[in-house]
Amino acid sequence: MAEGRQPSPRADVCVVGSGPAGALVACRLAQAGHDVVVLEAGPRFDGDRENRMETHLRPDMANPWEVGGPRDAYAASGPRHYPLNAARVKGVGGSTLHWHGMVMRLHERDFEMRSRYGVGTDWPLSYADLRPHYREAERELGVAGALDNPYAPPRAEPFPLPAFPPSYSDSLFAPACERLGIDMHSVPNARNSEPYDGRSSCVGYGTCKPVCPSGAKYTAETHVARAVDAGARIIDRAPVQRLVHDDAGETVDAAVYATPDGTEYEQTARRFVVAAGGVETPRLLLLSRSATYPDGLANSSGAVGRYFMDHLFAGMGGRLDVDTRQHHVGFNTSESHQFYDDTEPVNGLKLEFLNYAGPTVAGAALSSGTWGDELRDELDEVYGTQIGMGALVEQFPRRENRVTLDASVRDDHGNPVPDVQWSLDGATKAALTRANELQARVLAELGVEVEWRVGPENTGPAFHHMGTTRMGTDPDESVVDASLRTHDLSNLWLVGSSVFPTGGAMNPTLTIAALALRASEALAEGL
Structure with missing residues (x-):
């Protein structure tokens, strides 16, 4: 039974x-x-x-x-x-x-x-x-969120919890975005910025997904x-x-x-x-x-x-010759919805400033076969200087x-x-291209050495069915x-x-x- x-x-x-x-x-x-x-x-x-x-x-x-x-x-x-x-x-x-x-x-x-x-x-x-x-x-x-997004739909009430502050890597993006006229704003997150509903506040494990x-x-x-x-x-x-x-x-x-x-x-x-x-x-x-x-x-x-x-993912990233503190925050704290309602292309897109580009220090260490000084040198090569941007792009019903x-x-x-049974159409690919163009402008302004790119040909889903x-x-x-x-x-x-x-x-x-x-x-x- x-x-x-x-x-x-x-x-x-x-x-x-x-x-x-x-x-x-x-x-x-x-x-x-x-x-x-x-x-x-x-x-x-x-x-x-x-x-x-x-x-x-x-x-x-x-x-x-x-x-x-x-x-x-x-x-x-x-x-x-x-x-x-x-x-x-x-x-x-x-x-x-x-x-x-x-x-x-x-x-x-x-x-x-x-x-x-x-x-x-x-x-x-x-x-x-x-x-x-x-x-x-x-x-x-x-x-947790803030009323700092001028592109968001109308609302009158505050969020239940205060927004998470911008991450360290967000502060690296901010000057470049300001020079380019690209607005950054906070991301609403269903995670506690302070104790709420019997659950603790975020303590920074950095493994939010999965x-x-x-x-x-x-x-x-x-x-x-x-x-x-x-x-x-x-x-x-x-x-x-x-x-x-x-x-x-x-x-x-x-x-x-x-x-x-x-x-x-x-x-x-x-x-x-x-x-x-x-x-x-x-x-x-x-x-x-x-x-x-x-x-x-x-x-x-x-x-x-x-x-x-x-939703389709577009992204780009690489290395910056400064400390980026990758994975100190396991989720996005800043985005830009500035281009969401544009009519060319019509597909909505939002830009994401990633706090988790590149490997974690734990993941890099556990996957290495080295120890001691050699391990330290190897971690210095892969951790701490990586930075990236993402975007979600709309796909129309077909x-x-x-x-x-x-x-x-x-x-x-x-x-x-x-x-x-899934395929991509030309409008979706055009929106992915547009997202890549915006990301390339920001990363170039920041001085990033681009090492990876996800765009129309190698895009993947966000798994939002x-x-x-x-x-x-x-x-x-x-x-x-x-x-x-x-x-x-x-x-x-x-x-x-x-x-x-x-x-x-x-x-x-x-x-x-x-x-x-x-x-x-x-x-x-x-x-």
Whole structure:
């Protein structure tokens, strides 16, 4: 038997996934007095964060979150290989277990790309609609920030926590940027600049991605714990295999999940929430095909899995003949959104001033085979003078970029694996080129000897999976409405970045949280 993993006999809401979206929904509904069950595919990672950090730092760079193997098998058959397992986590807390923790609001233009520029599509809600939920999300996550960004969307309230001061390497960039007329401003971070919400302030381990040993960085475990305190039940290592609907195809009756010993159970509920990310959410719907929904559950529009988007990385860096103190801060403290709303190219882009260019001293030492003075000399060569810039660039939704199923490869339960079919278009490459041009100007002004460049030809994803169950007003073109309820099934909600119609160029987690809080209000109605 699968001890402790049998279904709950009564549930108002069944939530699939315990990342930031699922955890916030479960917490809100449990605190409102509803019976909530959360099904999580991965395990609980309780404590032991320092050992996970050490695992990451060692030369073999083992994954501290146990990603890989048949459970996480995938395909990438598109024109450009998508390295899905390079940055995903299955476990209680989801992607926030290893995220960087940067949290920005989308700009007003991001909700109106079709109306303003004739590209992408419009959201069925505006920045003004989401603004109060952004404010609430910042409180829930504990965001440290300052009102010093003249390019940010309108807001009246301060951040819950004061911003982190600019890093030492930011101070090296500042004079060059000032001479070039490039504005720098603080980065909102979901990590504690002072003790908040029972968690300590940041103590500077510098390994924020993939693990924060101190717990200063927010993870969705915070809201999972609150949900449990309010009476919710969490069933871990219980990957959902499919959703089963009623005879009429109008509601979901049950989530069928498997346990570690291979037993399958059905969890019934009055309402269902799928919050499994931009790849696993459409995959689950496609695995739930039936005679009524032969192309996948909730897929009468044909949009499930379509319009897959990510943010693309552009970067450049090298050496500076001064001490740069690389990795003294493991996250960004300064950015520039100055070029975000430019109309040439239309794709949004934001510049990042990296505090973690080059190897860490611990990583360099552990990967060296030398000792004593020889090791010291080797570290002097690779550590302490490296500096770099990054950028995130927007990718517009394209129907051919999609997540589908590959039946030739099976996971540990015999299900077809997700197949990410991904490519880049000319507009995205032009925006990457523009980002590189801006970075080259700054680094040249600073006197950096450029040693590496990531641009249009060798770019990689930021692993922000978006767009595969897009929201909209037209059921023929979208999967969910503005409340994130599916058009096809009246008791099924899809929560997370998969619902984004467009992605902008801002890290998506704050928008994920804001939408989850907004959806919780709709979910609670009538329960």
